[in-house]
Amino acid sequence: MLYEGMFMSKAIGRFPSALLILLTFIFFLVSISHAQYYFGQNKVQYTHFDWKVLPSEHFDVYFYPEEQSVAEVAANNAEEAYRELCSLFSMVIDKKIPLIIYSSPAYFSETNVIPGLLPENVGGFTEFMKERVVLPFNGSYTAFQRVIKHELVHVFTFRKLVDLSSMGGRSKIASPPLWFTEGIAEYYSERSDAPEVDMIVGDIYLSGKPISLYDMYYLGVSYAVYKLGQAFCQFVAESYGAEKLLLLFDNWPKSDSFEEILSKTLGESFDKINDKWIYSQKKKYYPKLSDGEIPGFIAERLTDRGFNVKPAVYKNPKGQTWVIFKANRVGYSGIYGFELGRREVRNLIKGERSADYESLHLLESSISVSKDGLLAFVSKKNERDRINIYDLKNGSNMRALDFDSLVRISSPDWSPDGKRLVFSGVAKDGHTDLYICNVNTEDLTRITRDLYFDSSPRFSPQGKYVAFTSDRGEYSRNGSSGIYLYELDSRQLYSLVDDDARYYTPSWSASDDTLIFTCDRGGANNIYLLSGINTGELSMRQLSHIPTGASDPIFADSSIIFSAYSEGAFHLYELKLKDFARDSAIAIDDDSKPFHSSWEPPKLRGDLKKGIAQYQTKYSFDIAQSAVAYDAVFGPVGGLQFALTDVLGNHQYYFILSNTANSTRDFAKSFNAAVTYLNRSSRINWGLGAYRFRYDLYNDYDGQYIEQQIGVVGVMVYPFGRFRRLELSMYLRHFEKEFAYFDSDLNGVLLTPNLSYIKDTSLWERTGPLDGMRLNLTVGSSFNLQTGEQFGRLFLGDFRKYFRLSMASCLATRLLYITSAGKDPQRYYLGGSWTLRGYGFRTFYGRNVLLTSTELRFPLIDALFIGFPVGNFDFKAIRGALFLDAGDAWNNDFDQLYGSFGVGARVNLGAFVVLRFDLAHRTDFKSVSKRTNFDFFFGWNF
Numbered sequence: 001m002l003y004e005g006m007f008m009s010k011a012i013g014r015f016p017s018a019l020l021i022l023l024t025f026i027f028f029l030v031s032i033s034h035a036q037y038y039f040g041q042n043k044v045q046y047t048h049f050d051w052k053v054l055p056s057e058h059f060d061v062y063f064y065p066e067e068q069s070v071a072e073v074a075a076n077n078a079e080e081a082y083r084e085l086c087s088l089f090s091m092v093i094d095k096k097i098p099l100i101i102y103s104s105p106a107y108f109s110e111t112n113v114i115p116g117l118l119p120e121n122v123g124g125f126t127e128f129m130k131e132r133v134v135l136p137f138n139g140s141y142t143a144f145q146r147v148i149k150h151e152l153v154h155v156f157t158f159r160k161l162v163d164l165s166s167m168g169g170r171s172k173i174a175s176p177p178l179w180f181t182e183g184i185a186e187y188y189s190e191r192s193d194a195p196e197v198d199m200i201v202g203d204i205y206l207s208g209k210p211i212s213l214y215d216m217y218y219l220g221v222s223y224a225v226y227k228l229g230q231a232f233c234q235f236v237a238e239s240y241g242a243e244k245l246l247l248l249f250d251n252w253p254k255s256d257s258f259e260e261i262l263s264k265t266l267g268e269s270f271d272k273i274n275d276k277w278i279y280s281q282k283k284k285y286y287p288k289l290s291d292g293e294i295p296g297f298i299a300e301r302l303t304d305r306g307f308n309v310k311p312a313v314y315k316n317p318k319g320q321t322w323v324i325f326k327a328n329r330v331g332y333s334g335i336y337g338f339e340l341g342r343r344e345v346r347n348l349i350k351g352e353r354s355a356d357y358e359s360l361h362l363l364e365s366s367i368s369v370s371k372d373g374l375l376a377f378v379s380k381k382n383e384r385d386r387i388n389i390y391d392l393k394n395g396s397n398m399r400a401l402d403f404d405s406l407v408r409i410s411s412p413d414w415s416p417d418g419k420r421l422v423f424s425g426v427a428k429d430g431h432t433d434l435y436i437c438n439v440n441t442e443d444l445t446r447i448t449r450d451l452y453f454d455s456s457p458r459f460s461p462q463g464k465y466v467a468f469t470s471d472r473g474e475y476s477r478n479g480s481s482g483i484y485l486y487e488l489d490s491r492q493l494y495s496l497v498d499d500d501a502r503y504y505t506p507s508w509s510a511s512d513d514t515l516i517f518t519c520d521r522g523g524a525n526n527i528y529l530l531s532g533i534n535t536g537e538l539s540m541r542q543l544s545h546i547p548t549g550a551s552d553p554i555f556a557d558s559s560i561i562f563s564a565y566s567e568g569a570f571h572l573y574e575l576k577l578k579d580f581a582r583d584s585a586i587a588i589d590d591d592s593k594p595f596h597s598s599w600e601p602p603k604l605r606g607d608l609k610k611g612i613a614q615y616q617t618k619y620s621f622d623i624a625q626s627a628v629a630y631d632a633v634f635g636p637v638g639g640l641q642f643a644l645t646d647v648l649g650n651h652q653y654y655f656i657l658s659n660t661a662n663s664t665r666d667f668a669k670s671f672n673a674a675v676t677y678l679n680r681s682s683r684i685n686w687g688l689g690a691y692r693f694r695y696d697l698y699n700d701y702d703g704q705y706i707e708q709q710i711g712v713v714g715v716m717v718y719p720f721g722r723f724r725r726l727e728l729s730m731y732l733r734h735f736e737k738e739f740a741y742f743d744s745d746l747n748g749v750l751l752t753p754n755l756s757y758i759k760d761t762s763l764w765e766r767t768g769p770l771d772g773m774r775l776n777l778t779v780g781s782s783f784n785l786q787t788g789e790q791f792g793r794l795f796l797g798d799f800r801k802y803f804r805l806s807m808a809s810c811l812a813t814r815l816l817y818i819t820s821a822g823k824d825p826q827r828y829y830l831g832g833s834w835t836l837r838g839y840g841f842r843t844f845y846g847r848n849v850l851l852t853s854t855e856l857r858f859p860l861i862d863a864l865f866i867g868f869p870v871g872n873f874d875f876k877a878i879r880g881a882l883f884l885d886a887g888d889a890w891n892n893d894f895d896q897l898y899g900s901f902g903v904g905a906r907v908n909l910g911a912f913v914v915l916r917f918d919l920a921h922r923t924d925f926k927s928v929s930k931r932t933n934f935d936f937f938f939g940w941n942f
Contacts, residue, residue: 039760039774042719043117045110045683046383051615051648056604058082059099062615062647066428067103069451070137072603074101074148079604081149085156088188089246093159097152098132098647103430104407106383108136112649112680117722120359121223123147126154129622132647139432140453140471141601142479149189157181160249174258179216183229184245191479192234195502195549198285198524199565200227203548205285206294207567213274218863218874224568235280240266288547295546295564299573302343302561305329305807307570308336309362309563313556314369314392323561324348324369324392325572326362326377330804331763331771333362335377337392340556340574349377349390349397353761353772355721356381356388356400365410366456366505366552370418374398378409378423382721385409387421389439401437403444408432415459422447422457422466434468434486447486448493451600452476456505457486460512464488465533467506467515473498477599483517483530496530496538507554516543516553516560521586524549527562528586540586544575617651619644650681660695670694676713687715691733700845701827701891704740709733711750727756737824746824750791754780762802766877767906767914768941770810770857774800782822792822800942808879809858814942816851816887830889833937837885838900838920844889850897851887853942860905877908881941883918886925899923900933906941914940 052068054061056075059082063071078099086092102108109118113127113134124135124147133151137144157176165173200223204211211219211228219225236244248265255261259270266273295301306329314322321340326333335349351360359380367377373392378385385408387401401421403409408426415422418439425435433448434457448454452472459466466486473482475498482498483506496515497503504525506517513534518525527544544550546564550573553562559574622643644653654676661670676689694708711733719725730753737746755778762772776798782791796818803811820826825847831839835851861878881904886897902920909915918935921928 038776039758039762041117041722041760042725043110043112043115044382044719044721045112045680045685047107047110048682049107053613053615054604055096055611055613058093058096060096060647062098062100064103067101067137067430068612069603070103070144070430071101073141073601074099074137074144075604076602077145077148078152081145081152085149085152085188089156089160089249091156091160091163093131093155095131097155098130099148100132100134100648102134102136103428104426105136105138106380106385106407108134110383114649120361121363124151126151126158128154128158130620130647131155131159137430138453139426139430139455141451142471142476143453145601146189146479150185153185153188154181157184157249161252164249164253173252174256174261177217177258178221179219179225179229179232180258181229182226183231183233186226186230187233187237187245190230193523194230195520195524196223197227197231197234198547199549200224201231201281202285202288202524203565203567204228205281206289206547210278210281213270213277218865218876220876231281232277235277236266239276239280285547292545292547294548295550295566295571295573298544298546299562299564299575301566302338302340302572302574303327303345305569307362308572309570310366310552311554311561311563311572312367312369312375313340313554313561314373314375316373316393321556322392323556323572324367324375326360326367328362330807331765333360335360335367335375335390348375348392348395349388351379353723353763355723356397358382358722361385361410366413368411368413368421370414371416372418374414374418376412376414376421378412383407387412387423387437401439401442403435403437405444406435411456413458416461416463420459422459424455424457424468434466436466447491453481458506458508460508461510462512464512467496467508469503469506469517472598474598475500477601483515485533496533497540505552509555516555518549518551518553520549526550527553527560542586615648617646619646619651619653622652648681650679652678652680654678662696678715683719685717685719687713689713689715699827700842702739703742706736706738706740708736711735723761724757724759727754727758729754748784748786748791750782751785752780752782752792754778754794762800765808765879766908767879768857769800769802769812770808771802771804773802774798784823790822792820792825794818794820794826805858809856812853812855812857812941814851814853816849818849820847827891828889830887833916833918833935834939834942835885836887836898836900837883837904837918837935838902838922838933839898844887844898846889846891848891848894849887849889850894851885853883853885855881855883855941857881857941875907875909877906879906880904881906881918883920885920897925899925902932913938 049064052063052065054063054071054075056079059075059078061071061075100113102111111134113132126133133155135147135151161173216228233245244265248261251261251265254264262273263270302323306327308325308327311323311325314324316322322337323340324335324337327336332353333351334347336345337348338345349357351357357379361378365378367375369375369392375390375392377388379388387409389398391398405427406425407428410424412421412423421437421439423435424432426432431451432453432455433446434454436445436447452470454468454470457466457468464487466488468484469481470484471481473495478500480500481502483496483503485494485496487494501519501521504518506515508515514529514531515533516527516529519528524547526542526546527550528540528542530538530540532538548565550562550564553560559576561572561574563570563572622645640657642655645651656674658672659667659670660672661667672693674689674691676687678687679685690712692710696706698704711731714730716728717725732751735748735750739745757777759775762769762774764770776796778796780794784791798816800814805811818828827845827847828849829842829845830836830849830851831843832841858880860880864875864878883904884901886899888895888898900920900922902918904916904918907915916937916939920933920935922933
C-alpha cells in the first residue's frame with residue numbers, strides 16, 4: 001500500500017511502516033501479476049496440470065499427459081538445436097536445461113515461472129536465473145521448432161557472456177543491447193527471406209525515416225526491435241562475414257562498450273559501420289519501388305490511426321456497404337465499423353476491459369458477418385475462447401457459444417444460410433483442427449483430426465466447400481503452407497496450392513470459382529487470385545506488388561479491401577479491381593486432387609529417452625540479495641532477502657532478515673525475520689508465514705515507542721478473472737507496544753482478519769494509468785483473544801477512474817476514504833507528492849482520511865536525448881499534469897477540507913522509476929496562498 005501514497009504508522013494488520021516496505025518489496029516479487037500489491041490485474045491458474053518430466057541428454061522437458069506427443073517433438077527439436085549451437089558457439093552447457101512446454105498460448109499465459117502478466121504476442125521466453133526456457137505450442141510444428149531454437153540462442157549467448165566475463169577477469173561486462181540479443185536469436189532461427197523483415201525494415205526505409213544503430217537503442221521493447229536486429233545480423237554476415245557475429249563474443253571481455261566491441265570485431269569505427277548499415281538497407285529496399293508500390297499510392301487508405309486488421313464486409317438492408325474490422329486505436333483492442341465511402345468510424349465492441357472480452361486476439365482471429373447482419377467474433381473469457389454473436393442491426397450481443405472441449409478458437413466464418421459456423425479450434429493436446437458448429441443446437445462436428453495446423457477456414461458462397469490454409473503438404477516440413485479444399489458432401493480433402501511458399505487467409509469471390517489470398521512468393525506477402533476451382537483448370541495471378549506486404553484481402557463489390565503495414569502501423573485500404581496488377585499466370589499444378597497427409601515431425605528417438613517421470617518439487621535459489629527501500633516519512637530501511645522456488649514457480653519460499661538496532665546494546669534483540677510459503681499451483685493462491693519484528697518508531701500521536709510482534713499469517717486470493725479478485729488475510733500474533741512518555745503500554749494476542757475486493761481494468765502508459773478504472777474496498781478488524789475486546793477496525797475505499805481524451809492524455813480522478821477505530825486505531829499521514837500536493841508528508845495525521853484528486857494528464861515530450869561526456873541520457877515519456885487536490889486527516893471531529901492546485905511533470909527513467917515534479921498553491925477554499933510549493937519525489941501517477 002505504501003507505494004500508493006498512504007504513509008502509515010500502522011497498517012491494517014498493525015505493522016510498522018518500515019516492515020511494510022520490506023514486505024511490500026517481497027509481495028511485489030511473489031504477487032499474482034502484482035495482484036496483492038493494492039491494485040493490479042490477475043494471472044489466474046484455471047487448470048491444474050499433472051506435470052511430468054521427459055529427460056533427454058541435455059534437457060529436462062516438463063509437460064502434462066495431454067501434450068506428450070508435442071513434448072517428444074520439442075525434445076527432439078531442442079536436441080537438434082543444441083547440437084547445432086554447440087558447434088556454432090564452440091561451447092557446451094554444463095547442466096541440463098529446463099524446457100517447459102504448454103500445449104496452448106492460453107495455458108502458457110498462466111505460467112508461474114515469472115510473476116507478471118504475459119503480453120498476448122509473446123511466443124516464448126528464457127528466464128536467466130535458472131536458464132528455464134518456457135514456450136507454448138501454437139499448432140504449427142515448424143513455428144514451434146523455430147521458437148525453441150530462438151530461445152536456446154538466448155541460453156547460449158547468455159552463458160557465453162558469463163563464461164567470457166569470468167575468463168577475462170572483469171567484474172562487469174558490457175550489456176548487449178536488446179536489438180542485438182533478439183536480432184541474433186532471430187538470425188540463427190528464422191529464414192533469411194522471412195517476409196516480416198521486409199514488412200518492418202522495408203517500411204522504415206521506404207517511408208523515408210531510416211533508423212540508425214544509435215536510434216535502435218531507444219526503440220524499447222517492440223516487434224520492430226526483433227526484425228531490425230535480425231536485419232543487422234544479416235548485414236554483418238553479408239558485408240563482413242558470418243563468422244564475425246561469433247567473433248563478437250570472443251572480443252566481449254576486451255571492452256566495456258558494445259560499440260567498441262563491434263568496432264574491434266569488424267575493424268571499422270562504429271560511425272562507419274552505422275553508415276554502411278543505413279546505405280545497405282537503402283540499396284536493398286529502394287529498387288523495390290521500380291516494380292512495386294507503397295500501398296497509399298495505389299489504393300485509398302480507409303483508416304487514420306492505430307493498428308487496423310481483419311476486415312469483413314456487410315451490406316445492410318438499406319444497400320449500404322459496411323466494413324467491420326478489428327483494431328487497436330486507443331490502447332485497447334476493439335471491433336469497429338464504418339460505411340464504405342463515409343469513414344465515420346464507430347466502436348462496436350470494447351475489448352480488454354471486461355471478463356467477457358478479456359482478449360479479442362487482435363492479429364490472430366478474423367471475423368465474419370452473415371447476410372442477416374450477425375457478426376461472429378472470438379473473445380477470451382477466463383481460460384477459454386468462445387464465439388460471440390453480435391447483431392449489427394440493433395447493436396447488441398445476442399449470445400455466446402462455449403465449447404468445453406476447446407481451449408482456443410480462431411476465425412469463425414458463417415455458412416451462406418447463416419445456420420452454421422466453421423472455425424479452427426485447439427483441444428488440450430495442442431493440435432489445431434477445423435470444426436463446424438450448428439448455431440441453433442450448438443452441435444459441434446470436427447472435420448479434420450490430425451497433427452497439422454489448419455487455419456482461416458471459409459465457406460464457399462454456395463456452401464459446397466470450405467477453403468482453408470494448412471501445413472499438411474510435403475513442402476510444409478520446411479515451413480511453408482498451402483491452400484486446401486474440404487468438400488462438405490463427400491468429406492473429401494483436396495489440395496489447391498501446395499509449394500514452397502506460405503499462403504494465408506483465403507477469401508471467396510461471389511462464386512465458388514475464385515479465391516483471393518496472400519502469399520510470400522518473392523519475399524513480402526502480397527495478394528494473389530486463384531480461379532478455375534469449379535472447372536478444375538486452376539490459374540493463379542499476382543494482384544499486388546507492395547514491397548512491405550499486404551494481408552487479409554476480401555472482396556467488396558468492385559473492390560478489394562485489405563490491410564497493409566505502412567509508416568509503422570497496419571491500415572485498411574481499398575483498391576478497385578480494375579486498378580490491380582494483371583500479371584501473367586503463375587505456373588502451378590492446374591488440377592485440384594484428393595490429398596493425403598504426407599509428413600510428421602520427428603520425435604525424440606527411443607535411445608535418447610531416459611524415461612518419463614512424475615514431476616517432483618525441488619527447490620533452488622531464485623534470488624539472494626540485500627534490499628533497500630525508502631519511505632517518505634520514516635526514511636531508509638534495509639535487509640537481506642532470498643527466495644527458494646521450484647522449476648515451475650508453483651511453490652515459493654521467501655525469507656527476509658534485518659536488524660533495526662540503534663546501538664550495539666540493542667543489537668541482539670533487534671533482529672527481524674520472516675519466512676513465507678506461497679502455493680500458486682491452482683486458481684486459489686494461498687500462503688502461510690511466520691515472523692518476528694521489533695522496531696523503534698515515532699508518530700505525532702504516540703510519540704516515541706517500541707513495537708514488537710511475533711506471529712503467523714495466512715493469505716488466500718481468489719481471482720474471478722483477470723480484472724477482479726477477493727483477498728483474505730489472517731494474522732495471529734503476540735503484540736507489545738512500549739511508550740517512551742506514557743505508562744499505558746499495550747499488549748495482547750491479536751487475531752486480525754482482513755478482506756479486500758479489488759477490480760482493475762486500467763491501461764497504463766509509461767508514467768501511470770491512462771484509461772479504465774481501479775477499485776479497492778477493504779475491511780479489517782483486530783480482536784484481543786486474551787480480553788475478548790475489539791482492538792481495532794478499519795474500512796478503506798479507493799476508487800479511481802480515467803477518462804481517455806486522446807492517445808496520450810486523460811482526465812484522472814480519485815476518491816479515497818479511510819476510517820479506523822478501536823482501542824489502538826490506525827492513523828495515517830496525509831500530504832506530499834502522492835496524496836495532497838503542496839503540503840509536507842507529515843502535515844496531516846489522523847485515524848480518518850478523505851482525499852479527492854482530479855488531474856489532467858497530457859504529453860509534453862515523448863523522448864529527450866541529452867549527451868554528456870560520460871554518456872548519453874535518454875528521458876522518455878515526459879508528461880505534464882494540471883491537478884486539483886482536496887482532503888484532510890482527522891481523529892474525532894472533521895475540521896475542514898484543505899486543497900491545492902498546480903502543475904506538474906513526470907519523467908520516466910525506465911521500467912521502475914518515474915520522477916515527479918509538482919508546483920502547487922495551497923487553498924482552504926476561501927483564499928489561496930501566494931507561496932508556490934515545490935514537491936519532488938518518485939512514483940507512478942495515481
